[in-house]
Amino acid sequence: MLGKLDWSAIPFDQPIPLIAGAVVLVAILAVLIWVVVKGHLPYLWNEWITSVDHKRIGVMYILLASVMLLRGGSDAIMMRIQQAIAYQSQGYLPPEHYNQIFSAHGTIMIFFVAMPFVIGLMNLVVPLQLGVRDVAFPTLNSVGFWLTATGALLVNLSLVIGEFARTGWLAFPPLSELSYSPGVGVDYYAWSLQISGVGTLVAGINLVTTVLKLRTRGMNYLRMPMFCWTTLASNLLIVAAFPILTATLAMLLLDRYLGFHFFTNEAGGNVMMFMNLIWAWGHPEVYILVLPAFGIFSEVVSTFSGKALFGYRSMVLATMAICVISFMVWLHHFFTMGAGPDVNAIFGIASMIIAVPTGVKIYNWLFTMYGGRIRFATPMLWAVGFMVTFIIGGLTGVLVAVPPADFMLHNSMFLVAHFHNVIIGGVLFGAFAGFEYWFPKAFGFRLDERWGKLAFWFTFTGFYVTFVPLYVAGMLGMTRRMQHYDVAEWRPWMIVAAVGMAMLSIGVICQIMQLVVSIRNREALRDRTGDPWDGRSLEWATSSPPPVFNFAFDPDVRGEDVYWNMKVRARQQSLEHEEPEYHDIEMPRNSPTGFVCAFFATIMGFALIWHIWWMVILGGIGAFATFVVFAWRDHDEYVIPAAEVAAIDRVNLEERRSLVSMAGAV
Amino acid sequence: MSMTAAVGDAHADPHHIGLVVEHPGPAPKRIVTAYGFWVFLLSDIVMFSCFFAAYAVLVSQTAGGPKGSEIFEQRNVAIETVCLLLSSFTCGMASIAADVRNRFWFYLGMAVTCVLGLIFLAIEFREFADLVARGYGPSRSAFLTAFFSLVGCHGLHVSAGVLWLLTMMAQVFAKGFRADVLRRMMCFALFWHALDIIWVGVFSVVYLLGGGS
Amino acid sequence: MSDQAHIGHDLAPGDEEQHDVGTRILGYVVGLVLALLLTATSFFIAGTDLVWQPSIPVALIVLAIAQMGVHLVFFLHITTGPDNTNNVLALAFGLLVVFLVVGGTVWIMAHLNANMPPMDQIMPKPM
Structure with missing residues (x-):
């Protein structure tokens, strides 16, 4: 009846996950009860859960990423403490638990922190920058978000029901095959990634189509802000790479569920094919994450330097070059597997070549800053911190792209330090920069600068104190994923790294404080103009937060840096005061399709993990029925009357005029 | 300052290319929808390419089991191929009928497409059942694993297509040729034709190349 | 976002330029005939010993690519326009x-x- 599920699935004998799970459960229940008692449920349901507004969905993506960052961060803290004390002892985490933690840490940080964070920012900003009212497929957008949330839910469910994978974040066979991992851990891993992978694919298709087909009048390709270009490149990679992940995990699941022989040792299966396929997805994935971050930095650096982006066209070329070359380097993740000198040399060279367009970007940012009037607001701090950190990460990357050097450093702590160096220094700093930069746009008030800067400095120094020791430990021969060790030379470095981890945690706490303080002082931090940073692209041309229709008119674009040029013109010439003519606006109706669909996906995923076949069928039928009901609806749009549009727009225009005339007077 | 404020002409062509074609604005919904679906199809083809790659890697790993030439029946494959080809044609007829809003020819075209798809699935199912009965199931060897997955994945897509086809017919019956129904019909036609293209790859690479020597 | 008149030159994948029904059906018929011919050739070549054996795999791949092209052009209406x-x-x-x-x-x-x-x-x- 319940497949493999019984009471032994709940880890009564392991206090740490049980207590953690109970605390989270109590917290969720408390929030739910508070929401219901306070009567916020209708608001949440109508305005957020069923919303198809790209801005709301973007915010929910970022919220999901932030919550999961705390979860993944707790895993990181536990690992650092374990390695600091597990010298010639077992530490406090037994091996089977430690293995689950590092697997969950990697899985969560990549799939449920980095991915939703960048997808959330792209969702929030790109339609605004393109001057359009919504993404190409608003309801699918909601489906994509909720499927991602389903994946995150399943991963966290493994904490209290069953176990998570002990195989590392990519579940390499043969360890992940049924004969070596008979538990449900790998199934939790694979199904949550399959479900959230569908969500990511949907988001990718949506954003590619938005950028290619929904730009406003006059928004030629070479007038798009840089963030739109990197969004296009990143989502093209999503569309092309995520199917590879889906196929590879499907093969692993077929092996585990139906006794197929893709990656088994017996009957001619080939383990190495898994490494090959998973990294054919895995390397583009790195660029899926970092390209949007590059776009964010381009926007931030140009805005806070008060200059147009230097070398815009070379930036576009570099972005698209990375988009293509990122599909030609995947073997550098397994140089040591034995493909031989020819193959290794070619992939090594390709890996070094891909550093060139990245270098072009660094120079472009530097030259954008050169001669600019730089304001070191919090987003700019993250951008400068990124440049320093990412160059170090990039250089160690070029180092391990040399096959002979990689044979020395493969699977060592050096490698761990390298990819944290690029992912924290690139993606996370980028996500934080974007968060600080666009928060006023999303909510209408700025974030507190003092706490923001504290958060930056703690995170920045904490990062170096944590990861430089790991580089050293790697050079001293320490391999990754060690539950305990007996080499005295490594110990001090592990202790320093644990101290760094504490600093990183303080950085995160500062960021939470920043949010709390800013929300409390929101009236003082209020931005009524919609343009708090003296921005350059179209998202700053509407109010903060933008009305549901984004723009009262289709913006008319005549060049690059659209909004900047509008401001320049408005200052030079007398301001237009005549009342524009407003029209009715049609917007897509909210829809619970995404939430309901994810509900059934959760049921189906859980049932698949525990082999509860009747429930799988039930979930499948439910998901199909949801789509049919959606397809059958008769009214998918509603009309905002011109009068309402005018009322909303006039308030913002008034504020904006006073800003422009004030600036013009200076 | 209104949103339509014009920017000086100097900004229109900052790099002095001379000719700047102004982007006309957001595309109509029909183009947006079909393009999004087109991108999805390409991603689906990339997924198939992984199964093709796996097949190419594992084709010689028979582990003492049968080789392709010992289990493939070219006659069945030929019938399957003709079924799919004709169904592609009738699907095209149905989409023309939908465009000119002719219900009779639409239903007829879709029904024939459905029957041809079901014949294809029946033949494939019989082939699979027969192989499993002879002890040559997907667990027998890595070659059979790759074979069953690649062909089965295509078969699953065809099954999903048949389900979609029936839903489309029901929707036209209930809602008529509404704009959104026509958009979905276009996506369905794209899907069905793309499956046929993948089948060309399957029968060439799996059955003909593997069935020969 | 209504289906307003579109000024630019853009076409949905799968859509054709405006033709009358007869021309469109003719397109599918031509595609079907070509595809059937190519398929028949593939099946014939695979089983024959009339040609030099090592050329068979190459011929099969070329025929498959050709047939995919036929499908793209005549069924999916992808052109170079x-x-x-x-x-x-x-x-x-x-x-x-x-x-x-x-x-x-x-x-x-x-x-x-x-x-x-x-x-x-x-x-x-x-x-």
């Missing part, structure tokens, strides 16, 4: 990735097989 630029570019990117994944995998795995012993000889059985 300016209204199809985006559709063709997306297709080209997809094909590039397909080529890299399949070609790369076959190349890498062939080298691995040449260099490494079979798995069942180096991996111990699970207890």
Whole structure:
């Protein structure tokens, strides 16, 4: 009846996950009860859960990423403490638990922190920058978000029901095959990634189509802000790479569920094919994450330097070059597997070549800053911190792209330090920069600068104190994923790294404080103009937060840096005061399709993990029925009357005029 | 300052290319929808390419089991191929009928497409059942694993297509040729034709190349 | 976002230029005949000993690619016209990735097989 599920699935004998799970459960229940008692449920349901507004969905993506960052961060803290004390002892985490933690840490940080964070920012900003009212497929957008949330839910469910994978974040066979991992851990891993992978694919298709087909009048390709270009490149990679992940995990699941022989040792299966396929997805994935971050930095650096982006066209070329070359380097993740000198040399060279367009970007940012009037607001701090950190990460990357050097450093702590160096220094700093930069746009008030800067400095120094020791430990021969060790030379470095981890945690706490303080002082931090940073692209041309229709008119674009040029013109010439003519606006109706669909996906995923076949069928039928009901609806749009549009727009225009005339007077 | 404020002409062509074609604005919904679906199809083809790659890697790993030439029946494959080809044609007829809003020819075209798809699935199912009965199931060897997955994945897509086809017919019956129904019909036609293209790859690479020597 | 008149030159994938029904049906008929011919040739060549044997795999692949092209042109209406630029570019990117994944995998795995012993000889059985 319940497949493999019984009471032994709940880890009564392991206090740490049980207590953690109970605390989270109590917290969720408390929030739910508070929401219901306070009567916020209708608001949440109508305005957020069923919303198809790209801005709301973007915010929910970022919220999901932030919550999961705390979860993944707790895993990181536990690992650092374990390695600091597990010298010639077992530490406090037994091996089977430690293995689950590092697997969950990697899985969560990549799939449920980095991915939703960048997808959330792209969702929030790109339609605004393109001057359009919504993404190409608003309801699918909601489906994509909720499927991602389903994946995150399943991963966290493994904490209290069953176990998570002990195989590392990519579940390499043969360890992940049924004969070596008979538990449900790998199934939790694979199904949550399959479900959230569908969500990511949907988001990718949506954003590619938005950028290619929904730009406003006059928004030629070479007038798009840089963030739109990197969004296009990143989502093209999503569309092309995520199917590879889906196929590879499907093969692993077929092996585990139906006794197929893709990656088994017996009957001619080939383990190495898994490494090959998973990294054919895995390397583009790195660029899926970092390209949007590059776009964010381009926007931030140009805005806070008060200059147009230097070398815009070379930036576009570099972005698209990375988009293509990122599909030609995947073997550098397994140089040591034995493909031989020819193959290794070619992939090594390709890996070094891909550093060139990245270098072009660094120079472009530097030259954008050169001669600019730089304001070191919090987003700019993250951008400068990124440049320093990412160059170090990039250089160690070029180092391990040399096959002979990689044979020395493969699977060592050096490698761990390298990819944290690029992912924290690139993606996370980028996500934080974007968060600080666009928060006023999303909510209408700025974030507190003092706490923001504290958060930056703690995170920045904490990062170096944590990861430089790991580089050293790697050079001293320490391999990754060690539950305990007996080499005295490594110990001090592990202790320093644990101290760094504490600093990183303080950085995160500062960021939470920043949010709390800013929300409390929101009236003082209020931005009524919609343009708090003296921005350059179209998202700053509407109010903060933008009305549901984004723009009262289709913006008319005549060049690059659209909004900047509008401001320049408005200052030079007398301001237009005549009342524009407003029209009715049609917007897509909210829809619970995404939430309901994810509900059934959760049921189906859980049932698949525990082999509860009747429930799988039930979930499948439910998901199909949801789509049919959606397809059958008769009214998918509603009309905002011109009068309402005018009322909303006039308030913002008034504020904006006073800003422009004030600036013009200076 | 209104949103339509014009920017000086100097900004229109900052790099002095001379000719700047102004982007006309957001595309109509029909183009947006079909393009999004087109991108999805390409991603689906990339997924198939992984199964093709796996097949190419594992084709010689028979582990003492049968080789392709010992289990493939070219006659069945030929019938399957003709079924799919004709169904592609009738699907095209149905989409023309939908465009000119002719219900009779639409239903007829879709029904024939459905029957041809079901014949294809029946033949494939019989082939699979027969192989499993002879002890040559997907667990027998890595070659059979790759074979069953690649062909089965295509078969699953065809099954999903048949389900979609029936839903489309029901929707036209209930809602008529509404704009959104026509958009979905276009996506369905794209899907069905793309499956046929993948089948060309399957029968060439799996059955003909593997069935020969 | 209503279906307002579109000024630019753009075409949905799968859509054709405006033709009358007769011309459109004729397009599908031509496609069907060509595809059937190519399929028949493939099946004939695969089983024949009339041609030089090593040329058969090459011929089969060429015929398959040709038939995919026929499907793309006559059923999916992908053309090289300016209204199809985006559709063709997306297709080209997809094909590039397909080529890299399949070609790369076959190349890498062939080298691995040449260099490494079979798995069942180096991996111990699970207890």
